[in-house]
Amino acid sequence: MTKELFIQGNEACARGAIEAGCRFFGGYPITPSTEIAEYLSIALPKVSGSFIQMEDEISAIGSVIGASWSGIKSMTATSGPGFSLMQENIGFAVMSETPLVIVNVQRGSPSTGQPTMAGQGDMMQARWGSHGDYETIAISPSSVQEFFDFTILGFNLAEKYRVPVLILADEVIGHMREKVRLQDNVETLKRIKPKEDLKDFLPFKNVENGTNPMPSFGDGYNIHVTGLTHNELGYPSTISPKDHSTLVKRLVNKILKNREDIISTDFKYCDDADIVLIGYGSPVRSIIEAVKIGRKNGVKIGYLKINTPWPFPENEVAKIAKSADDLMVVEMNLGQMVHEVERIAKNNANVHLFSEIGGTLPKPTDILNKVKELL
Amino acid sequence: MAEKNKQDFITDEEKNPYIKYFRKDRLPTIFCSGCGIGITINSFLKGLESADIDFNNLSLVSGIGCSSRVPGYLNCDSLHTTHGRAISFATGLKIGNPDLNVVVFTGDGDASAIGGNHLIHAARRNINLTVICINNNIYGMTGGQVSPTSPEGSLATTAPYGSIDTPFNLIDLVTAAGASFVGRWTTAHPLQLSKSIKNGLLNNGFSFIEVVSQCPTYYGRKNKLKTPVSMIKMFKENSINKRRADTLSEEELLGKIVVGEFVNKKREELSKKIDDLSYIKSGRNTIRKSAYIL
Amino acid sequence: MEGIQLENQLTYFKNVLQIINCILVSRMIKEIRIGGFGGQGVILSGLIIGKAATLFDKKNSVQTQSYGPEARGGASKTEVLISDEEITYPKVENPDILVVMSHEALLKYHKDLKKEGILIVDPDLVHIEVISEFINENKIEVYEANVTKIATEEIGLKIVANIVMVGVITKITKLISIDSVKKSIIDSVPKGTEEKNLSAFEYGYNYNIS
Incomplete structure (x- = not known):
């Protein structure tokens, strides 16, 4: 069944997240993204999900990473200043292969800039805002309908490639109201548990397509997740040139080798x-x-x-x-x-x-x- | 056949009864000999056993620093995060799955400098985490810099003339912020420490246990306490129980380490409140591990 | 050589003229701008109109808004585009209809109005006479409706002035159907306030407009 609504982009995004299976939101208020948090604070408890307003954007994305490892599809939303604060933990999410969605409703920048006006100044920050070599997936909606659709797409890509996915919207789309068709039965990508025996499972295996299945904490896999360079077991291996290049190249290639699937x-x-x-x-x-x-x-x-x-x-x-x-x-x-x-x-x-x-x-x-x- | 040393016949378990909890393939650890982290791990595992907590349901979270390397050596789910942020990751993990027992290993720099904001907010929320803060009064991992708990006058590579800064009293800090269990011991009190860790683990709320610990390599060497033994001796001599400390003046307490349990009170816990809200609004608790079914 | 240059220039001007003509012809879009100050519910009135047009009249509509940092009292503006065709560019440059509920908005926006455009004002909130020259020159159709007074005196609720204004807009512009607007109001206002708001709308719709 489809439902038609006349809603703001930010609300469409939040509704898309719920449809995509998001059941955790950790955020911090910032114009012009706040309506996403506000909507989800109402909606998440109604679908047995959790909402928390954290003490800043650093902890917001930290909580989202933690929640993702607890086995929940998780999201945060912010704008430029908050996006800057999140950068270090975005790198952690990349390195630890944590699926999550970060919505950045861009405003005029740099610095505090123009909170209530639109901008697209964060495009390069989205590319390489965190330190180090990495590839990222970023999606930009240009209508309220797309803000809904692309948020769902974002969650699916995050799960498929175990990466943080950035939704780079802007104030115009965030605050604009348009008609949206909401599908009830959207296609979602469910997270896949490892098939291997607990003992044989290598959580960060150098697999051909780059992406491993993901257990959650409490599943009995006793995995170690670290932002340090790690081997296939997940153990820190910080002085082996081979382990480092194998890991970082796999992380980069799982995006680059699947360009055709990702790019739209x-x-x-x-x-x-x-x-x-x-x-x-x-x-x-x-x-x-x-x-x-x-x-x-x-x-x-x-x-x-x-x-x-x-x-x-x-x-x-x-x-x-x-x-x-x-x-x-x-x-x-x-x-x-x-x-x-x-x-x-x-x-x-x-x-x-x-x-x-x-x-x-x-x-x-x-x-x-x-x-x-x-x- | 070569004659074996007697020591070869002693099993790992005989050397350390808690060895079964370790990722043996990761040993030896990176910790310096004489480091207080070893005593803390043993006290933690003892506390864990006496609290009857299922090791398989345990998740350890840490930030950056020597203390934050602990989870990597214990064979349970462990999340080794960014500097100062462990508590925020742990908050998401606990809310995402309130059935997990979540313990945070942190240090004085990780918890009270870069991560101070997350510490006080977690205490305010009274989220059911057990935070074990191994306070060695110095940054060990980076080679001996001054920390927010370094005593005034103590030497560090970034306090070459002695620290002129005022240190934090972490106990007062988290107590004021609302933690529902607060304890402090030193590595000279392993039994009391394990008991407080047990009490912290059993407390359904935010528990903070400070372990005043020795860093002979940096703190000791810089501050005329060269051996681990001399440091532990110093802890023993300067420690004073909370009950006695309550009768002493501020001057009399100067240079003393007040140990004991400072707070142990019941207060509503956050992840339960979130679960309850979910129950009111959706008719069921928050959905666990939903990423695999939604 | 000169002949070619002249020809090029002529073609260029012809193209520019064509473009302008096309903008006028191709944008069979009606553009409404409502301006006032924060707290008047200006944005809600835009939302109601846009929702009525899309969900209930089955047309296309886009509503945007702009506001400053003030939660109350600062300038507030909403723009609604209504069309039978798909709307791509969502901003209003030269509105067909300008509705103002503050003197500041009148001063700021009147110059953007299209020639022979419609201007609706609450005369108790603006001094329309200061722009009389502009009105005459551009043959602006001016309508005055004391929506704030009606809201206060007839409904006993000053805050529904925006809904009274929606009634006036519905009546004058005929861009949206009365039934659709009513449905949109019910769908948009807080639960429990539907009746007061519908009554505010009726007062506005039936207002004897000067």
């Missing part, structure tokens, strides 16, 4: 386009409007909508770079993902940036005017 993009009018607009998150709304108007006026313009900024959709961008002469990245920062596009496309297409900071969505007419200047 949408595109339109790209085949004959002279110029393709590229974006993610709420500015995609401006992009599509600009393309609509442009096409009606005979401008050969198309768009590529990136649903998963990380891992970066290299093949998709490369393909478009071969057919279009110009690519223009539209983002609400001073140019972050544009460097990724440049890295992939610079030999085949001219890469341009349409940058809008200040907290409001780029205007479609402004985008088109810049397109006109280029063509």
Whole structure:
């Protein structure tokens, strides 16, 4: 059965989490993400789940990691300043292969910035905000419906690859209200218990596809989970070059080798386009409007909508770079993902940036005017 | 056939009755000889046995520092987390599955410097965790720096002229924050310590047990207490029971280590309250291990 | 050479004109902006209108809002777009309908109104005369409704002024059906306050608008 609602993005996200099987939320209030915590504080006890408001964002993600190892799908939600505080434990979640979802409803930044306005300044922080080599999965919704759908997707990817998944939304999507179709029977990915005997089980085995089944605490596996470099048993092994490279490469490759499964993009009018607009998150709304108007006026313009900024959709961008002469990245920062596009496309297409900071969505007419200047 | 030493016939269990709880493939430990952590582990395991707690239902959580390496040597589920944050991980673990017995091993730096905020909030919430804080008054893992519990005047690599800082009294701190069981002993009191650990484990709420412990390698060497024996002797000589301490003035207590059980009271516990709320709102307790079925 | 340049320029201007024309034609979207101060329930009124349009009138609608750091008394604004087609760009640049419930909002937003647009004000909260030049020049249709007074005197609840205003908006704009708005109000207001709010709506809808 489907239900239609007219709700805010943040509420859609929280409802998506419940549908995905999230039964623990640990968070700390921060604008513009707070409605997610507020909604879940009401909803979780009704589905036999737990909600806790922690003392800061560091402990918020700490509690989420702990809850995940207790065998519960868990989530936190925050915005820029809180996301910064979470970085160290995001690295721990990567290293310990703890599935969880972190929602970042981005606001104007740096620092405290613009709490009630939108921004996309955390894209690169999402990539490598914690220290060390790692790959991450990040998903950016551009509608309230997508905030619901992508939160479910986020939980499924987190379980599938045992990674922290970042939902990089922004204030526009978080606070906007739109009609959402809520499916009752969404497809969720259940966590898989190890099949092996307790004695034979290697919790961090160097398996081909990179991801091991995950027992929870209290299952009798007596596993040791550490942020230190560890061997297949999970025991610290901090001075073996081989153990370190084996572990870190497996963690990185379980994302990189499954790009095709993880990456999601949408595109339109790209085949004959002279110029393709590229974006993610709420500015995609401006992009599509600009393309609509442009096409009606005979401008050969198309768009590529990136649903998963990380891992970066290299093949998709490369393909478009071969057919279009110009690519223009539209983002609400001073140019972050544009460097990724440049890295992939610079030999085949001219890469341009349409940058809008200040907290409001780029205007479609402004985008088109810049397109006109280029063509 | 070569003649065997007599020692070869002594089993591990005879050497240490608690060896069965260890991950034997991880021994020897990284701890220095004479370190107080060994006494603490034995006292903990003794307390665990006397509290009749199922070892298989035990989860150990720790942060960073020498004390935080303890869980890695014991053969139960263990989570070795980031510096100072163990209690917040433990909070999620306990709420996620209130049936687990969750014990946190931490140190003075881990619990009261970088992790001080989590410590007081866990005490405030009275969440059922047992926190064993091995306080050696120094940062051992990083090579002997001053800590928030280093006595004024004590020497450390970052207090070369003697510490000019005022130390925390961890007992007062967690008591004020609302912990429902609070105890302090030194490594010179292994029996009393194991009894307090037992009481802490049995307390349905936030239990904090401080173990004043020796770090002969850094604290001792810097502060004219070179051998473990001299340090333990110092603990013994300077310890004073809470009951006696209550009759003494602040001046008389200067330089003394007050030991005993400071708080043991019943107070509503957090994970139970969350469970109860779930029961009221959904008709059942919070769902355990739901990631495998949802 | 010069001829080609001139031709290029002409084509360019033609394109720009086309674009502007297309924006006007293609955006068969009605844009409403409601401005006031925090605590008036401005955002709830936008939510009710958007919900009525989508869930009950089966149209498309997007509602956005902006607000400052103040919980009460600061500027508050909501924007609602209603269309038969899918709405991509969710922001309102030049509203067809501007509703203001504070003088500050009147001063701040009136210039964005489309030519021949609709302006609805609570005359007790604004000095409409300060923008009379703008109204005349742009042939703005002005409606005055003392919604705060009605809420206070007829319902005995000042806080339902926003719902009285929703009634006025429903009547004047005809963008949403009366039944849908009623359903939306029931679905959106706190339980137990439905009757008072519906009555506030009726007062607004039946208000003899000047």
